[in-house]
Amino acid sequence: MNKGKIVLTGDRPTGPLHLGHYVGSLENRLLLQENNQQYVMIADVQALTDNFNNPTKVRDSVFEVACDYLAVGIDPNKTTIFIQSAIPSIAELTIFYLNLVTVNRLKRNPTLKSEIQQKGFNDNLPAGFFVYPVSQAADITFVKAELVPVGQDQLPMIEQTNEIVRSFNRIYNTQVLVEVKALVPKFARLPGIDGKAKMSKSLGNAIFLSDSADIVAKKVKSMYTDPEHIHVSDPGKVEGNTVFAYLDVFDKNSEEVEMLKEHYKKGGLGDMVLKKRLTDILNNFLEPIRIRRKEFEQNPDYVLSILKEGSEKAQSIGEKTLKEVKTAMKIDYY
Amino acid sequence: MNKGKIVLTGDRPTGPLHLGHYVGSLENRLLLQENNQQYVMIADVQALTDNFNNPTKVRDSVFEVACDYLAVGIDPNKTTIFIQSAIPSIAELTIFYLNLVTVNRLKRNPTLKSEIQQKGFNDNLPAGFFVYPVSQAADITFVKAELVPVGQDQLPMIEQTNEIVRSFNRIYNTQVLVEVKALVPKFARLPGIDGKAKMSKSLGNAIFLSDSADIVAKKVKSMYTDPEHIHVSDPGKVEGNTVFAYLDVFDKNSEEVEMLKEHYKKGGLGDMVLKKRLTDILNNFLEPIRIRRKEFEQNPDYVLSILKEGSEKAQSIGEKTLKEVKTAMKIDYY
Missing domain, CATH: 3.40.50.620 (HUPs)
Known part of the structure; x- marks a missing residue:
């Protein structure tokens, strides 16, 4: 005790x-x-x-x-x-x-x-x-x-x-x-999915622990990245890029994340690829939580x-x- | 109930x-x-x-x-x-x-x-x-x-x-x-014994339910009456006179109180007589309360x-x- x-x-x-x-x-x-x-x-x-x-x-x-x-x-x-x-x-x-x-x-x-x-x-x-x-x-x-x-x-x-x-x-x-x-x-x-400093329900920029896999995919798709990174070939910014902020936290393979950052900065790496990666990582992380949560919800x-x-x-x-x-x-x- | x-x-x-x-x-x-x-x-x-x-x-x-x-x-x-x-x-x-x-x-x-x-x-x-x-x-x-x-x-x-x-x-x-x-x-x-509108412990002008007969006598003796009523033969004021305010409340014989007021106004009635009367009335009123209070205090x-x-x-x-x-x-x- x-x-x-x-x-x-x-x-x-x-x-x-x-x-x-x-x-x-x-x-x-x-x-x-x-x-x-x-x-x-x-x-x-x-x-x-x-x-x-x-x-x-x-x-x-x-x-x-x-x-x-x-x-x-x-x-x-x-x-x-x-x-x-x-x-x-x-x-x-x-x-x-x-x-x-x-x-x-x-x-x-x-x-x-x-x-x-x-x-x-x-x-x-x-x-x-x-x-x-x-x-x-x-x-x-x-x-x-x-x-x-x-x-x-x-x-x-x-x-x-x-x-x-x-x-x-x-x-x-x-x-x-x-x-x-x-x-x-x-x-x-x-940060929130809109890139604002704070994730919050009232700001409408949150990914909830209870969000379904589809909703997580949709929210990640809408994430704020680098507004000047228009074509895949364009060089992109990593700082202030929400997708990278999330990868820094949730992607266990930090070496690969560093490589992706370099690639993104040079150009030739599309947002969609990164978002797909993040979606998978988040859903892998959230899936067991979702399953347990459903059990509790039902009891x-x-x-x-x-x-x-x-x-x-x-x-x-x-x-x-x-x-x-x-x-x-x-x-x-x- | x-x-x-x-x-x-x-x-x-x-x-x-x-x-x-x-x-x-x-x-x-x-x-x-x-x-x-x-x-x-x-x-x-x-x-x-x-x-x-x-x-x-x-x-x-x-x-x-x-x-x-x-x-x-x-x-x-x-x-x-x-x-x-x-x-x-x-x-x-x-x-x-x-x-x-x-x-x-x-x-x-x-x-x-x-x-x-x-x-x-x-x-x-x-x-x-x-x-x-x-x-x-x-x-x-x-x-x-x-x-x-x-x-x-x-x-x-x-x-x-x-x-x-x-x-x-x-x-x-x-x-x-x-x-x-x-x-x-x-x-x-x-009113308080000093003639102020409010009786209160913090103003030091209160007669407590637990005051002894002696203390009541002492407090009544110090009561505010009419400061211009110096000699017994002087005419006195009833309004604002604390002793009469108390008699109005505690003296059951209101006819006699009215007579005393008339006498006081004319002159020839001393404060001491009135205060003696009030002391007796208050102590008669408080005595059974004091006795019961002592019993509770001791239990x-x-x-x-x-x-x-x-x-x-x-x-x-x-x-x-x-x-x-x-x-x-x-x-x-x-």
Whole structure:
């Protein structure tokens, strides 16, 4: 039981997961689960902060995301997968932490600031979205996570959490809460099929783990390459060429990829050849995931039982933390 | 069980209760408990929003307030007395409701605005204090309260709650949440012993239900009367005279009080005579309360068992409401 570090990670359930998630986090979780106590949270409460008027999307995505997790090999015997809304302790901790953070401090949070701008809330910023960094501190601390894998852009969130941890421990003269370290992955982000820096469902440029072989072929066919590479004989650019970006990640034969790059730069190598190669590689990679995913999809009761069991385990840890927190705050009455 | 209306009321535990509480709310609760389902909440979580760095005060006051309740005759067989922090459902509902209120709407809440000013937070407004109107909506709706006794100044809080209720029911296409009505008491506020409009612990002008007979005598002796009524023979003012304000409320012989007023206005009636009369009346009123209070104070286990039982009952109702809320939000997964 007491192996490695306590790791917390998760996803907002707003759609099925895609290759960007695989490269950016799922792959890392497969490694982490071997030597750590890993908790993976399906953050439905957080998803609702800006999807509160579309709960069906959130609900359906919880199941989709769970199937994706299981299909790629996140193993419920090694990783505790749980649903955020099933953990009352997170809500209770959030309420207590809200007293330790000023409104002005939240306004200065760089990640929150840029997200508020991106979402275009203007005068209609929901209070729930505004305070979600505090809720995130509760997500992290309820299991006393020591490591949280995050992107560079999320570092201010980790700092916000640690500020709350320090304030709490100082004010209530305790060591109950634990500071957390960010684990920033080394690998680059997978671009969208349109060549944009970020693959995302809402940008419509994602290849989902659940896409059929035909759809993968179609999406690869439409991929952004080098717009000036018109004839096969033309020299082509490798940098910013999405197909090569994907081959760099998914093609195991890196020597051959280097040779293809040279050939492409000189001219005489067509996009279609490369796309055919990438399609085969991606479908070979995705096929076993698709097969496993179908099995899970067809056994919703089994998937839900895993989520229920994980959530119960997480909540029992949350109750323990909450008890310690309440004792430190002296509001343990009986 | 199904008698009258569901009533929610309560106090922030930041000190023992005083005569102002008795006149302003406790007396009313004694009436309400006879024909309604009354819930009285000891709002420790709310008290912590601006006392988070003094939890011992909050903790001790929870017990003090409970003793006050029981001593004045709030009957745990008729009224459910519970502790806010013991109800996780309130925290969970708060988190969901936060999505339905914008930051700008909270900023415009007149009650919140004036309280923020009074407390002098300036740049250090805790997020928990800022969002407490949302938490209050959760306090009210988790038992589906139909009536909330409040002062005139708290009406914007009730409106805020009803806005949340309407938004929730509209967005999630449900009738789960119930709009609440404010019950604004007719009687005037009891002034402090210094003649200031409001009796309050922090103003140091309160007579506590737990004050000894000697202390009551001393406090009445120091009461603000008419500063221009220097000699017994001088004519005195009745308006703004705190002793008469108290006699109006506590002296059962209103005919005699009217005669005393006439005498005082003409001159020839000394403050000391009136203060002696008031002291006797207050001590006669407080003596049985003091005796009962002492009994409860000396039986903390009994008092705590009442709080525990009440909190468990309230939480079981909260769990039912939360289940309905989650079903309406479609986040009831298994």
